Amino acid sequence: MPESLTDRTTCHQCQHTGTKKLSKCASCHSVTYCSQDCQREDWARHSDNCVPAMITEYEGKGRGLVASRDIKMGELIFNDTAVITMLNPNGRAYEDNRKFLMDQIGKLSEEQKAQFYSLMPHKEYANIGILEELKIFSGNSKPLGDDERIFLNLALINHSCSPNATFGKLQDLEDDNNNAESHQSPSRSLQAGLSSLFAAFSFSSPSVNPKKMKIELRAVKEILKGEEITICYLDVVDSRETRTDRKNILRDEFAFVCKCKVCLGEIRPNQDDTLKRILYLRRSLRVDAHNVRMEERMRQALQVEKILQLVQQLNVCRFEAKLDACYALARMAHLARDLELRQKALDAWKELVDNSGFEQMRLDFEEFEEFLNRWSRQFNSKRSPTGEEVNFFCLKKLNHF
Numbered sequence: 456m457p458e459s460l461t462d463r464t465t466c467h468q469c470q471h472t473g474t475k476k477l478s479k480c481a482s483c484h485s486v487t488y489c490s491q492d493c494q495r496e497d498w499a500r501h502s503d504n505c506v507p508a509m510i511t512e513y514e515g516k517g518r519g520l521v522a523s524r525d526i527k528m529g530e531l532i533f534n535d536t537a538v539i540t541m542l543n544p545n546g547r548a549y550e551d552n553r554k555f556l557m558d559q560i561g562k563l564s565e566e567q568k569a570q571f572y573s574l575m576p577h578k579e580y581a582n583i584g585i586l587e588e589l590k591i592f593s594g595n596s597k598p599l600g601d602d603e604r605i606f607l608n609l610a611l612i613n614h615s616c617s618p619n620a621t622f623g624k625l626q627d628l629e630d631d632n633n634n635a636e637s638h639q640s641p642s643r644s645l646q647a648g649l650s651s652l653f654a655a656f657s658f659s660s661p662s663v664n665p666k667k668m669k670i671e672l673r674a675v676k677e678i679l680k681g682e683e684i685t686i687c688y689l690d691v692v693d694s695r696e697t698r699t700d701r702k703n704i705l706r707d708e709f710a711f712v713c714k715c716k717v718c719l720g721e722i723r724p725n726q727d728d729t730l731k732r733i734l735y736l737r738r739s740l741r742v743d744a745h746n747v748r749m750e751e752r753m754r755q756a757l758q759v760e761k762i763l764q765l766v767q768q769l770n771v772c773r774f775e776a777k778l779d780a781c782y783a784l785a786r787m788a789h790l791a792r793d794l795e796l797r798q799k800a801l802d803a804w805k806e807l808v809d810n811s812g813f814e815q816m817r818l819d820f821e822e823f824e825e826f827l828n829r830w831s832r833q834f835n836s837k838r839s840p841t842g843e844e845v846n847f848f849c850l851k852k853l854n855h856f
């Protein structure tokens with residue numbers, strides 16, 4: 456867990472506050488010591504918290520994370536492991552979810568329990584007579600596929616419509632089968648409504664012991680010391696809506712009024728015009744249509760190219776939206792058999808992957824390159840793609856989402 460923000464005039468180990476100059480932990484800048492001995496003595500405790508972010512209070516928002524030093528684009532901020540996983544809570548009965556959640560809370564360490572209970576319950580359910588733990592869970596869980604998970608450190612990070620960080624899955628070497636179903640699921644809004652937890656039916660009993668998923672949080676922009684570290688709670692698609700739309704989604708699904716720099720008008724322009732143009736261009740696309748003439752495929756590919764150019768100018772969106780736009784163009788250009796346009800999409804995509812450092816994004820890119828190899832004969836033939844090929848490229852989702 457990140458350290459709490461202090462006034463930096465006291466040694467973190469011996470509480471010495473004299474005139475002696477204190478030195479910072481060179482790696483994270485989050486804690487200060489009066490001597491190397493004090494640092495060494497504190498290391499066993501601090502090593503788990505040695506991340507370039509500190510917990511602090513933000514007026515009107517509650518707790519949040521502040522950068523304790525400058526953080527470069529693509530730099531790792533921290534790794535986090537899910538401590539609670541609800542497998543497909545939307546498909547399960549309230550009683551099942553309740554039992555499954557309480558079982559997992561029972562297995563947490565005392566420190567993790569304290570961290571869990573210090574999280575804010577979902578505001579919208581404040582006056583509803585359901586389990587308090589479910590309110591906390593639904594106010595802080597992150598969906599990955601159909602499943603919802605609590606990451607105790609990630610849960611500390613506030614939302615911004617122009618976030619400077621995002622998180623991605625880390626491969627687990629002891630990969631299990633429990634998550635196999637979720638990999639194919641389309642992404643949903645970052646936080647499913649609590650209605651799911653009231654579902655009156657159940658497909659199966661949640662008896663499996665889910666693997667503890669790991670994620671990495673990385674900077675997707677340069678972050679300056681003292682800046683708040685933020686992620687975007689919205690879906691990749693939602694995050695491209697205009698300011699009013701976003702405000703409504705955040706109010707309805709997350710029960711807060713966004714006070715990020717974009718919504719407060721501190722970042723200009725607010726990019727609503729660009730967002731509207733992207734939405735307009737997206738609306739007339741028929742990506743998965745079969746039996747389309749090649750001229751029409753090319754016209755659509757050029758339209759996706761325009762979308763990519765606009766998305767690349769955006770500040771107001773999740774980083775993943777840029778990746779998504781490259782992916783869309785690569786697919787469309789492939790189906791339109793245009794080598795130059797496809798290469799342009801791949802180059803832009805590769806640059807994002809290299810600059811951001813996310814493991815899952817790199818694996819997605821490499822997997823897509825393999826797909827292109829697999830379909831290279833059809834691509835080189837310049838002939839119209841078959842229904843099978845269109846389905847292959849259109850139904851495949853990136854694992855990152």
Ligand SMILES: [Zn+2]
Pocket residue numbers: 466467468469470471488489490493
């Ligand atoms: Zn000391």
Ligand SMILES: [Zn+2]
Pocket residue numbers: 480481482483484485486501504505506
């Ligand atoms: Zn440190």
Ligand SMILES: [Zn+2]
Pocket residue numbers: 615616617713714715716717718719
């Ligand atoms: Zn906002």
